Amino acid sequence: MNLKKILLTLLQVVVTLGLLWWIFHDSSKRAQMVQALGKADPLWLIPGFLCFGLVLVCGAFRWQLLMKVQGIHLGLFRVWQLVMIGMFYNLFLPGGTGGDLVKVFYAVREAPKSKSAVFLSVVVDRITGMFALILVSLVVFLCFRETLMELPLVRAFLVTVGIIFGGFIGLVLSAVFIDRFHLAKRLPEKMPGHAAILEIARAFSVYARDWKVVVAAITISLPLNLFIFGTGIFAAFAFKGNPGAAAMTSVIPIVNTISSLPISVAGIGVREELFKRMLNSLYGTPEELAVLISITGFALCVLWGLLGGVVSMLYRPSSGAIPSLAGMEGEIDTIEHHIEDEERA
Numbered sequence: 034m035n036l037k038k039i040l041l042t043l044l045q046v047v048v049t050l051g052l053l054w055w056i057f058h059d060s061s062k063r064a065q066m067v068q069a070l071g072k073a074d075p076l077w078l079i080p081g082f083l084c085f086g087l088v089l090v091c092g093a094f095r096w097q098l099l100m101k102v103q104g105i106h107l108g109l110f111r112v113w114q115l116v117m118i119g120m121f122y123n124l125f126l127p128g129g130t131g132g133d134l135v136k137v138f139y140a141v142r143e144a145p146k147s148k149s150a151v152f153l154s155v156v157v158d159r160i161t162g163m164f165a166l167i168l169v170s171l172v173v174f175l176c177f178r179e180t181l182m183e184l185p186l187v188r189a190f191l192v193t194v195g196i197i198f199g200g201f202i203g204l205v206l207s208a209v210f211i212d213r214f215h216l217a218k219r220l221p222e223k224m225p226g227h228a229a230i231l232e233i234a235r236a237f238s239v240y241a242r243d244w245k246v247v248v249a250a251i252t253i254s255l256p257l258n259l260f261i262f263g264t265g266i267f268a269a270f271a272f273k274g275n276p277g278a279a280a281m282t283s284v285i286p287i288v289n290t291i292s293s294l295p296i297s298v299a300g301i302g303v304r305e306e307l308f309k310r311m312l313n314s315l316y317g318t319p320e321e322l323a324v325l326i327s328i329t330g331f332a333l334c335v336l337w338g339l340l341g342g343v344v345s346m347l348y349r350p351s352s353g354a355i356p357s358l359a360g361m362e363g364e365i366d367t368i369e370h371h372i373e374d375e376e377r378a
Contacts, residue, residue, distance in 0.1 A: 045298050052302025056309070056324055065321040073271045081267030082333050084260045089337060091257035092116050095250045096158050100140075102243045103150035107143055114344050115139050120334075121341030124299055133159075138361040141368070142350035152368045156236045160205060161247060165254030167198050170286035177283040184314050187287075190307070194290050208233035261289065268330035275326065276316040284311045288327075304331060 057063060093113040100107060115136050123132030133155055140151045174181065174191070181187050211220060212234035220230065240247055265285050269275040288307045292300030308327035312318035318326075 041295065045295060049297040049302045052297060052306055056302065056305050062321045062324075065319070066325055069272055069274075069322055069325055072273050075271060077267050077271040078329070078333065081264050081271075081330070082336065084263035084267060085333050085337055087260045088257055088264070089113065089116050089120065091253055091260065092158075092162075095161065095253045095257070096154065098246060098253070099154040099157050099161075099240075099250055100144075100151065102240065102246050103147060103154060105140075105144045105147050105150055105154070107140075111143065114348055115143075117337070117341035117344040118348060119341070120338045121345055124335060124338040134361060134365055137365055137368075139348070139350060141364070148368050150239075152365070153232075153236045153239055156232050157240050157247065158250070160233065160236070161250040162254050162257075163201055165251050165258055166286070166290070167202075168251075169255065169258045170194065170198070170290070173282060173286050177279075180315060181283060186310060186314060190287050190291065190311070194287055197290055197294070204229060205233055205237075209237050212238050261285070264333055265326070265330045268333060269326045271329060272322055272325060274319065274322055276312050276318045276323075280312065280316045280318070281326075284308065284315070287311065301331070 090113065093109060093116045096116065097107060097109055097112040100112070118139060119132035119136030121132070122135040137152055137155050140155075141148050144151055181191065208230045210216070211230060262282055262285055266278045266281045269277075269281050275281075284307075288304060288311065291307060292304040294303075297303045305324045305327045309320045309323045312323040312326070313320050
């Protein structure tokens with residue numbers, strides 16, 4: 034791990050611990066959380082747990098579809114295993130893509146002759162997922178725009194989300210333009226996002242001829258997002274005085290987008306603070322209840338991540354030994370450089 038990643042990880046830990054202290058330092062709030070837990074109905078957590086399981090199944094189906102385009106034929110159960118392993122490592126590795134690194138590495142072991150193709154399938158998987166999130170978030174905003182725009186704090190959150198989505202779209206359009214006019218060789222290596230642009234450009238070049246598959250992948254991502262909403266909504270239903278399904282639907286896209294940024298470890302602290310502020314400001318939900326809803330929803334995801342740890346222990350790759358995480362990162366870096374060289378050629 035280089036110095037930059039070490040510093041980023043330390044900053045994430047500091048932010049996480051600071052936010053957790055801020056959220057839980059009030060003893061009266063902690064007592065109210067305990068009371069709310071005592072009155073909770075855990076049966077609502079069963080459909081919430083199943084909803085997130087369907088998120089992972091949809092994710093596996095989407096990735097399998099994208100790999101098939103490049104001639105990589107893995108069974109759905111095998112792909113699901115890789116998604117589960119990635120889910121497990123996402124809980125512990127810094128940043129939001131640590132699980133992707135491990136997932137790509139294991140997939141390369143399943144298709145050793147298609148290393149670049151595996152990597153590009155994950156790039157396109159991320160892109161289609163983000164486009165679906167943008168579409169869903171736009172629909173949610175249009176449905177709840179009057180409520181969401183009432184408070185300056187929420188408007189600031191929306192501006193942040195808009196910047197994130199705008200930056201993503203700009204990155205993709207830049208990559209498409211560079212690929213279309215063969216400008217990769219002229220792209221300055223010190224340009225911000227240089228590697229990401231070349232990777233997306235290469236992915237666009239490969240998948241453009243199979244655009245119907247990309248559209249299908251985006252379509253699969255739509256129910257995937259609905260199941261994410263379901264996880265949060267059912268987590269809320271477990272508590273008396275919850276804000277309701279409509280309120281949860283209005284805030285989940287904003288919370289999930291911002292907490293996915295590498296601000297804290299696995300979004301812990303950021304997620305809880307966002308739910309607390311937004312649900313309380315917009316719908317009058319008690320702050321301690323909003324925090325409990327956030328923790329419960331995240332706990333359902335963690336349970337699936339822990340199951341991914343079990344899958345990881347039982348999983349046996351079709352070829353090759355499993356090195357350390359540093360070894361995995363080195364091999365993935367080699368694949369990335371190969372893809373960048375191909376795009377420049």
